[in-house]
Amino acid sequence: xxxxxxxxxxxxxxxxxxxxxxxxxxxxxxxxxxxxxxxxxxxxxxxxxxxxxxxxxxxxxxxxxxxxxxxxxxxxxxxxxxxxxxxxxxxxxxxxxxxxxxxxxxxxxxxxxxxxxxxxxxxxxxxxxxxxxxxxxxxxxxxxxxxxxxxxxxxxxxxxxxxxxxxxxxxxxxxxxxxxxxxxxxxxxxxxxxxxxxxxxxxxxxxxxxxxxxxxxxxxxxxxxxxxxxxxxxxxxxxxxxxxxxxxxxxxxxxxxxxxxxxxxxxxxxxxxxxxxxxxxxxxxxxxxxxxxxxxxxxxxxxxxxxxxxxxxxxxxxxxxxxxxxxxxxxxxxxxxxxxxxxxxxxxxxxxxxxxxxxxxxxxxxxxxxxxxxxxxxxxxxxxxxxxxxxxxxxxxxxxxxxxxxxxxxxxxxxxxxxxxxxxxxxxxxxxxxxxxxxxxxxxxxxxxxxxxxxxxxxxxxxxxxxxxxxxxxxx
Numbered sequence: 425x426x427x428x429x430x431x432x433x434x435x436x437x438x439x440x441x442x443x444x445x446x447x448x449x450x451x452x453x454x455x456x457x458x459x460x461x462x463x464x465x466x467x468x469x470x471x472x473x474x475x476x477x478x479x480x481x482x483x484x485x486x487x488x489x490x491x492x493x494x495x496x497x498x499x500x501x502x503x504x505x506x507x508x509x510x511x512x513x514x515x516x517x518x519x520x521x522x523x524x525x526x527x528x529x530x531x532x533x534x535x536x537x538x539x540x541x542x543x544x545x546x547x548x549x550x551x552x553x554x555x556x557x558x559x560x561x562x563x564x565x566x567x568x569x570x571x572x573x574x575x576x577x578x579x580x581x582x583x584x585x586x587x588x589x590x591x592x593x594x595x596x597x598x599x600x601x602x603x604x605x606x607x608x609x610x611x612x613x614x615x616x617x618x619x620x621x622x623x624x625x626x627x628x629x630x631x632x633x634x635x636x637x638x639x640x641x642x643x644x645x646x647x648x649x650x651x652x653x654x655x656x657x658x659x660x661x662x663x664x665x666x667x668x669x670x671x672x673x674x675x676x677x678x679x680x681x682x683x684x685x686x687x688x689x690x691x692x693x694x695x696x697x698x699x700x701x702x703x704x705x706x707x708x709x710x711x712x713x714x715x716x717x718x719x720x721x722x723x724x725x726x727x728x729x730x731x732x733x734x735x736x737x738x739x740x741x742x743x744x745x746x747x748x749x750x751x752x753x754x755x756x757x758x759x760x761x762x763x764x765x766x767x768x769x770x771x772x773x774x775x776x777x778x779x780x781x782x783x784x785x786x787x788x789x790x791x792x793x794x795x796x797x798x799x800x801x802x803x804x805x806x807x808x809x810x811x812x813x814x815x816x817x818x819x820x821x822x823x824x825x826x827x828x829x830x831x832x833x834x835x836x837x838x839x840x841x842x843x844x845x846x847x848x849x850x851x852x853x854x855x856x857x858x859x860x861x862x863x864x865x866x867x868x869x870x871x872x873x874x875x876x877x878x879x880x881x882x883x884x885x886x887x888x889x890x891x892x893x894x895x896x897x898x899x900x
Contacts, residue, residue: 434725436718437890439463443797446725449718450700452693453876456885458718459693464700470688472707475504479707480685491682494552498533499663499678505531507551508539531555531680543679558679560669572632720748723755723814723870725891728848733862733898738806738854741895747814747845755814755870757807757849760890799892802859806852807866808838817845855898862895 435443440463450459471480473492480488496505507529516522528547531540540555541547548554560566657675664671672678691701702714729742747753813832832842840848855862868889875883 430727433727433894435892435894436722437797437799437892441797443799443892446718446722449722450691450716451718451721452696452698452700453716453721453874454696454698455693456872456874456887457695458722458889459700461691463694464691465694467690467692468687469690469703470705470707471685472688473683474686475683477707485685488682490685492685493682495683496531496555496680497666497683498536498538499666499681500538500675501533501536502662502666503533503535504683505533505540505680508532509551510547512547538678540680543676545679555680558670562669568632721872722889723747723753723868725868725893727893727895730896731853733803733853733855733896735855735857735898735900738852741851741853742840742848743851743893744846744848745812745814748817749873750816751873752816753814753870753872754811755868756811758867758869758888759807760801760865760867760892799865799890801863801865801892803853803855803862803864803895805854805864805866808835808849808851810835810838812839812847812849814847815845853895859898861897863892864895865890865892867891 431445431447435445436449436458438444438449438460439457440460442460442462444460448460450464451457452459468482471482471485471490472478473480473495475495476492478492478494480492497503498505508531509527509529511525512528513523514526516524526549528549529551530545530547533539545556659672659675659678663675663678664673666681667679670677670679688703688705688707690699690703692699699714700716701712703709703712724744724746726744726746727741728744729740731739731741733739745755812834834842834847838850840850842848851864853862853864868891870887870889872885872887873883874885
């Protein structure tokens with residue numbers, strides 16, 4: 425029954441047209457729609473180091489190239505380096521004939537046994553910081569490139585501002601109506617300075633000389649054909665790309681890498697701009713302030729019984745339905761027509777003329793066009809008629825010895841079993857010719873109790889969720 429834990433076999437159709445498992449989908453309680461990672465906006469809340477859990481503001485992270493200054497990764501295998509302490513004999517500063525014991529620190533990897541002593545890094549007298557940084561021979565040239573393109577961008581920005589201001593200066597009357605006298609004086613006084621700054625930018629940009637192309641290239645060294653190559657001392661492509669500034673070709677040139685910092689991000693619905701996921705600010709906390717995962721609001725569908733499928737032969741397949749909400753739920757399984765459902769989704773996502781929550785914010789998020797999944801159903805399914813009732817989620821029901829089936833009048837041909845807030849349903853699947861795996865689809869219609877509804881709105885809403893189930897391989 426390993427397929428019980430294969431959540432990718434049951435996928436839900438998001439409102440944007442992508443098929444995602446229930447663990448990768450969010451449910452907006454205000455739009456009452458499914459949202460995946462492609463139809464939400466991502467916001468960075470916290471930047472922190474995953475090793476020392478130190479918070480870092482965005483400006484500091486930008487200066488440090490999004491890396492931690494005190495934590496390092498192994499350049500050989502990528503694991504986190506640990507600081508090791510050892511004792512060495514050093515000459516006494518007061519008497520040169522005597523020696524004293526001093527504690528020094530070095531970096532070591534517990535996975536591949538790489539140490540900072542392998543590349544000749546001297547031991548440090550402090551546990552954190554003080555490690556020698558590797559010099560980049562192209563540092564000055566890269567800085568000149570940054571300054572050059574920064575000046576080019578500034579000059580282009582000023583040219584756009586100049587064109588915009590010249591377009592606005594259509595007549596003296598319009599200027600007198602729109603702008604006051606102090607602003608006009610300030611604009612006149614700013615004009616000569618802007619012209620001087622543009623001249624300065626052109627002088628800076630003129631210092632950059634482009635590269636010249638040569639037809640002849642330098643030849644290979646003479647010892648490349650005679651010197652023996654030791655593959656153990658040659659770095660792999662992953663090791664070279666881990667440090668793109670130097671790209672060492674030999675293992676003796678591998679230096680410790682500063683650890684990349686991670687972010688805690690919030691997810692916001694692009695249509696109503698409400699938060700779908702918001703973690704706590706503390707990096708050591710794994711809890712969420714807001715977590716609207718679909719598995720908290722949408723009935724979970726799983727495969728229970730794996731049957732042997734054959735072409736044009738109806739086979740009984742068993743699925744389970746689970747109610748994750750603390751309210752009783754009534755649901756039904758309806759036929760799924762992908763083309764008709766996509767058209768209805770497009771009409772429902774169009775904004776209304778009377779205004780909505782979409783226009784409440786001054787900053788609008790640009791929608792990202794994504795490729796929609798083509799839903800291909802390779803098997804016919806016979807769905808049960810009527811409605812099914814799922815009891816509310818109760819954590820104490822597992823320890824209750826009373827029979828929960830006594831309160832429900834279920835058809836034994838449809839309902840295979842019932843346990844607490846879960847129910848097993850039988851489906852008849854008939855695979856089509858030419859397919860290797862059987863996939864069926866249906867629409868899960870259920871009554872959702874909206875806890876954020878206002879007094880004028882109904883608390884119980886009927887929702888339709890398209891579900892595509894990978895039943896399994898087809899045996900010829």
